[in-house]
Amino acid sequence: MTETNTPDLLEIAKKVLKKNDRGQWTVPAPELYPHQWLWDSCFIAIGLRHLDIERSQTELTSLLRGQWSNGMLPNIIFSKDAQYHEDRELWSSRVNPYSPADIATSGITQPPMLAEATVRVGEKLKMPDRRSWYQQMYPALLEYHQWLYRERDPHKEGLIILVHPYESGLDNSPPWISELRKHSMPKWVRLFEKLHLDFIVNFFRRDTRHVPAGQRISNVEALAYWAALRRLRRKAYNWEAILSRSLFAVEDLAFNAILIRANQLLTQIAKTIGEELPAELTKAMARSEKALEQLWDEDAGQYYTRSFISHKLVQDSTVASLLPLYAGCVSQERAKMLLNALYSPKKFGLRWPVPSVPKDSPYFNELKYWQGPTWININWLIIDGLERYGFTAEAQMLRERTLELLRNSGMNEYFSPLSGSPAGTENFSWTAALAVDLLKTS
Numbered sequence: 001m002t003e004t005n006t007p008d009l010l011e012i013a014k015k016v017l018k019k020n021d022r023g024q025w026t027v028p029a030p031e032l033y034p035h036q037w038l039w040d041s042c043f044i045a046i047g048l049r050h051l052d053i054e055r056s057q058t059e060l061t062s063l064l065r066g067q068w069s070n071g072m073l074p075n076i077i078f079s080k081d082a083q084y085h086e087d088r089e090l091w092s093s094r095v096n097p098y099s100p101a102d103i104a105t106s107g108i109t110q111p112p113m114l115a116e117a118t119v120r121v122g123e124k125l126k127m128p129d130r131r132s133w134y135q136q137m138y139p140a141l142l143e144y145h146q147w148l149y150r151e152r153d154p155h156k157e158g159l160i161i162l163v164h165p166y167e168s169g170l171d172n173s174p175p176w177i178s179e180l181r182k183h184s185m186p187k188w189v190r191l192f193e194k195l196h197l198d199f200i201v202n203f204f205r206r207d208t209r210h211v212p213a214g215q216r217i218s219n220v221e222a223l224a225y226w227a228a229l230r231r232l233r234r235k236a237y238n239w240e241a242i243l244s245r246s247l248f249a250v251e252d253l254a255f256n257a258i259l260i261r262a263n264q265l266l267t268q269i270a271k272t273i274g275e276e277l278p279a280e281l282t283k284a285m286a287r288s289e290k291a292l293e294q295l296w297d298e299d300a301g302q303y304y305t306r307s308f309i310s311h312k313l314v315q316d317s318t319v320a321s322l323l324p325l326y327a328g329c330v331s332q333e334r335a336k337m338l339l340n341a342l343y344s345p346k347k348f349g350l351r352w353p354v355p356s357v358p359k360d361s362p363y364f365n366e367l368k369y370w371q372g373p374t375w376i377n378i379n380w381l382i383i384d385g386l387e388r389y390g391f392t393a394e395a396q397m398l399r400e401r402t403l404e405l406l407r408n409s410g411m412n413e414y415f416s417p418l419s420g421s422p423a424g425t426e427n428f429s430w431t432a433a434l435a436v437d438l439l440k441t442s
């Protein structure tokens, strides 16, 4: 990294964060994502902690505004602005009795990054303040993790079930698309597809107004996602009712890997403030670490997502297969295998790593959302995992490559792993925030 370039990147990143700041929370991107998103705000706080510690705390406490009384943390907390009435109505969180009375949210969650963000912010505080910070966040975190196990792990398998692709944060990741095509494609959507009527959805899509259509999910998939969302709403986001009828329920690899790390961090938080985690939760956490191994496919030599219903692995390879590195609970030998995939030019070892699906996947498309492009939050998770496994030089290399990509291509949502060209929306907050973090921690 050259010294002279460093301030430029930092200044550009700061500008994006300032532009997207809404006072108490940050929008992921001004036009495309005008509300507060759960895992976005976690990544944003991880960057903001270097710039304004109080503001980074507010970013996270703002997320708690949306917490449901059963513990669920929604993936979106809607802006109260009159122009977003339709966004709020689409979800109608009020249909569920646990949703907060005074604020509209979605009815589903997103990867549990909150414990990580809490600890990262805590690292910037000296001890008495760190303890108060943890005390402030602990009850909400505890309730959230308890909710995940209570409602999303009905058979106590240790693997959390997701019921909508948006919950994974990797919206159109291949396993979700194959499961969707198998189990959640209403007849009318198929008919629309056959008659080429799916373009109608364009009248309602915000994303394709801001980003070229080829870089987003297809119209048919968008219709099916919308139908899946309406189904959840009809069931009032009641998980028992949803799971009793649906075949569309997935034990998502990325989500579960992130949860395993979040559990370790929640344990660390509890220890720092002298709290004991409930025994049932501790047992569930241990089950998760073991259960991750059920997602390993010996023949393919990689981890996969699994269908909750069939209990079969969904053998579509994605970057999630590297996230057990972040979970930190797999053996050093396994970690080494993941490292090989990271460097293999047929898989993830492309010019501007790390692609969201490997190069040899039939889904690979360098610019299409979660089906090829490089995303900075995923790089951040992999860098952190590599560091904890002692692959220090590899972590440093990926960090430098990521910063170089951002210096060349700006603060976009995602990037071509082949040419490095920017894609998705511009001025994307977590790209900027994690650029700050990668710069400040190198």
Ligand code: GLC
Binding pocket: 028, 029, 033, 037, 039, 040, 168, 169, 170, 171
């Ligand atoms: C997209 C991403 C999701 C993110 C959201 C807001 O939907 O797939 O992970 O949280 O945008 O940035």
